[in-house]
Amino acid sequence: MKWKCAAIAWIALGLAACATHPDKPAGQEIRIVQPDPAEQATEDAQVQRVVEGVQMIQQGHIQAAIDGPFDEVVGYYETKYRGHTDTIFSARSMADALLYSTMAASDKHIATSRVIGPAWAMACWGRGYAYNEMARYDDAIVELDKALALAPFDTQYNIEIGFAYQRKRAWEESLKHYEVAEDHASLTMDDKQVAEMTCKALRGEGYDLVELHRYPEARAAYRKCLGLIPGEPRSLGELKYIDRVAGPEATR
Numbered sequence: 743m744k745w746k747c748a749a750i751a752w753i754a755l756g757l758a759a760c761a762t763h764p765d766k767p768a769g770q771e772i773r774i775v776q777p778d779p780a781e782q783a784t785e786d787a788q789v790q791r792v793v794e795g796v797q798m799i800q801q802g803h804i805q806a807a808i809d810g811p812f813d814e815v816v817g818y819y820e821t822k823y824r825g826h827t828d829t830i831f832s833a834r835s836m837a838d839a840l841l842y843s844t845m846a847a848s849d850k851h852i853a854t855s856r857v858i859g860p861a862w863a864m865a866c867w868g869r870g871y872a873y874n875e876m877a878r879y880d881d882a883i884v885e886l887d888k889a890l891a892l893a894p895f896d897t898q899y900n901i902e903i904g905f906a907y908q909r910k911r912a913w914e915e916s917l918k919h920y921e922v923a924e925d926h927a928s929l930t931m932d933d934k935q936v937a938e939m940t941c942k943a944l945r946g947e948g949y950d951l952v953e954l955h956r957y958p959e960a961r962a963a964y965r966k967c968l969g970l971i972p973g974e975p976r977s978l979g980e981l982k983y984i985d986r987v988a989g990p991e992a993t994r
Contacts, residue, residue, distance in 0.1 A: 788815050788861035795868045804872050812872070815865035819858075828856040832863035832892035838930045841895060863892040867899050874906055882906040895926040897939045904946045913950045920946035941967040941974060948980055957988040 795811030798804075823830055829852045833839035839857040846855035870886035873879070886903035893899060900923035907916035923943035931939045944967040951960035961984055964977040971977075 785859040785861060788818060789859070789864065791815050792861055792864040792868050795865070796871070799868075799872055799875060804875050808869050808872050812865045812868040815861055816869070819862040819865075826856075828854045830862075830892060831855060831857045832860055833857050834860045834893075834896070834930060838893070838895065838926075841926075841929055842893070845894075860893075863889045863896065863899065866892065867896075867902060870899075870902055870906070874902065874909075877909070879906045879909045883910075893930070895922060896930045897923040897927045897943065898931070900926075901939065901942055901946060904943075904950075908946065908950065911953070913953045917947055917950040917954075920944075920950065937970045941971050941977070944970075945976055945980070948977070952980070952984060952987075955988075957984055960984060 791811040792815055795807040795815075798807035798811070829846060831839070831842035831846070833842060842857050843855065846852045866885050866889035870882040870884075870889060873882035873885060883903060883906050886899055886906065889899040890896070890903065900919040904916045904919035904923065907913075907919065920943045924940055924947065927936050927940040927943065944963045948960045948963035948967075951957070951963060961981060964981050964984075967974055967977045
């Protein structure tokens with residue numbers, strides 16, 4: 743899966759728990775803090791290192807990408823936040839930053855939280871993506887779970903782990919992640935990517951549903967993809983496959 747990356751300017755958020763939730767300590771409020779220029783430059787540099795790692799994978803240097811850029815970025819953030827008492831989230835934009843802050847405010851198990859830029863979760867995703875490329879699906883799931891701990895609703899990360907579970911024939915677990923990916927594409931992806939990534943999620947759902955013999959639901963997923971991208975060839979092909987294997991009852 744290719745990462746499309748344009749010029750990036752990410753906002754880091756410092757966030758304390760919301761006082762309006764009845765299970766939260768009184769007197770706390772949300773604080774949004776924009777980093778100083780030096781800190782922002784460091785964040786941007788970490789994002790760029792992840793992009794370089796993805797380019798290395800695409801050039802066939804998969805293990806080198808893991809050992810180099812991805813490990814460097816993950817190591818940077820693990821060191822920076824070691825011993826930190828806040829729950830850390832890693833967001834692509836203000837939209838998903840607010841999504842995570844709202845989630846944290848409603849979770850009585852989270853006392854305080856902080857939303858930072860995307861590089862940490864991106865690097866964990868990059869390692870998972872690399873392991874998927876090497877068909878090391880258990881290793882991929884370990885890394886992608888780390889990405890989702892930082893960005894639980896991210897469409898890209900849920901699609902990637904959905905693929906890993908799919909390769910392991912864990913259809914229900916895979917389906918769960920593809921559904922999360924579909925539901926949150928408009929919040930966690932760039933506007934230009936929403937239709938494409940939603941369609942990827944729907945195709946993943948369709949594949950899992952076919953394997954589960956839930957053919958009407960599979961057809962509905964592929965048709966929904968075609969509603970977003972008319973003529974999308976993979977969905978058209980899968981619909982024909984369902985007709986062959988399931989018979990006329992799956993066409994209703």
